[in-house]
């Protein structure tokens with residue numbers, strides 16, 4: 001084909017191509033780094049892609065598999081260091097401030113002002129999204145971490161009358177499930193999953209005050225005291241009910257075992273619900289959500305958010321900046337908040353939406369959030385980057401995971417190691 005013919009072929013192809021695709025490319029591109037890769041999560045984030053594309057922008061998906069987001073954070077750091085950040089990335093809690101203090105984030109104050117974010121969001125949430133008074137991130141949702149997911153059919157087979165509300169009832173249910181040949185607790189042995197269970201146990205044994213003293217104040221007496229030893233003692237017992245094939249397993253593969261009835265329960269935040277929903281199961285009949293035993297009245301929250309990056313020179317075009325602003329705007333709009341959160345298992349981050357559109361677990365979460373807030377029992381999740389720096393969190397993860405993988409681990413020693421680890425990470 002000579003040059004003229006090649007050009008003609010390109011032109012005729014271009015006329016065949018839908019105009020919208022060109023318009024979108026021309027309007028700007030938004031690249032988002034996130035770790036929403038399970039079946040249910042991917043369905044939820046697909047809603048954001050659709051809405052951004054509806055506004056004429058191109059969505060560039062940079063998903064990094066790995067629950068809890070450790071792998072995504074590693075990728076993000078490498079990209080930032082090499083001067084090639086995405087437009088936006090899933091970053092949470094105090095970590096938002098750290099990224100902003102490095103000068104890597106940009107502010108979206110204009111979008112926030114035009115869309116009334118200060119009015120729509122509670123102060124706790126909006127403060128976390130701001131650096132030096134400017135919005136550098138947009139909150140997506142609120143997840144509750146201290147949940148227990150139950151398959152009622154498996155419970156029935158094992159002769160268990162109701163979902164456990166205390167640790168004793170949890171172990172008793174575990175014994176019955178074991179006797180019926182059902183895995184009592186589906187659990188993937190990955191550091192973030194181990195620590196998700198650990199923080200639930202801290203909340204169950206020590207209450208909301210103890211949780212706060214341990215993870216926020218990082219108080220020596222609390223971290224090394226008799227109650228922390230009890231937390232590890234209970235964790236050791238709980239471990240005996242966990243999936244023997246769980247080493248290194250992803251959380252969603254473990255969720256699948258509860259959905260199929262191979263296992264009876266899973267201790268997991270309410271992103272687990274995204275897997276039940278994606279499998280067509282209904283809350284309240286096909287599955288039950290109850291607070292992790294002993295944590296009724298308390299609520300550990302995990303707010304997903306997208307932090308906005310300054311673009312590298314080569315990407316810093318008006319179109320790409322407009323695309324990033326559009327993403328920020330869309331995330332807080334009711335259309336997105338309803339559909340995304342129904343798919344994701346979380347509740348909306350703005351509190352003016354109609355919760356009757358949500359299932360019983362979503363409604364319970366919204367009510368428990370408000371009640372816990374009033375009672376002073378609303379706590380930021382340590383395992384999900386809301387309570388500490390990533391360095392301190394990493395030190396806790398190490399101690400907990402070593403403890404969980406050692407049959408002969410000593411609870412009192414683990415409590416001491418916990419304090420030592422946190423102190424040296426600070």
Ligand code: BGC
Pocket residue numbers: 035036041066067068069143271302303304384
């Ligand atoms: C995130 C959730 C995600 C879960 C599993 C949590 O830290 O906040 O959005 O679904 O990890 O990957």
